[in-house]
Amino acid sequence: PSHDKLVVMLMLMMMVVLNQPVVVVVVVVMMYLGCNSQLARLMGYDNGNYLIGKSLSEVLPKEAVNRVMIANKQVIESGKELMLEEEAIINGEKRIFLSKKVPMKDESGEVSGLLGVALDITSQKEKERLEAEMKLQASKLEEQSKFKKIADQVAHDIRSPVATIS
DSSP, rough: OOOHHHHHHHHHHHHHHTTSEEEEEEEEEEEEEEEEHHHHHHHOOGGGGGGGTTHHHHOOHHHHHHHHHHHHHHHHHOOOOEEEEEEEEEETTEEEEEEEEEEEOOOOOOOOEEEEEEEOOOOHHHHHHEEEHHHHHHHHHHHHHHHHHHHHHHHHHHHHHOOOOO
């Protein structure tokens, strides 16, 4: 394809990536090289330009930095992708992300950084937690009902006159 067509294709791909409802980030040497608007908004910024060139420790909450750095380092050192759940406190709220981190390799095949994509699964996790809680409550109610039936039967038997064998 011609240079102009490649530029147009690249611009279209960037528009798609920038506007996805998932977090997209590029990290090299534990520094942000770019991200989409979803991550910028989550971090409280209008766009991802603020994050470019910042280190992870400059952008992430302290409690998240070590966890993210360990996962990123694992991808960069192993050269293998990693899928994991990550928690972060964003704007005072605990969020859970399903993250996929993929190594980015240079022309010689050496890992030079990583591409991360993360989907906010907080509401799904909350739904799962509530469903599990409801099952537990239903199980407890069923056990209480069984116990009540037994207790009612015992109380009935105690109140009933004992038949004598003659």
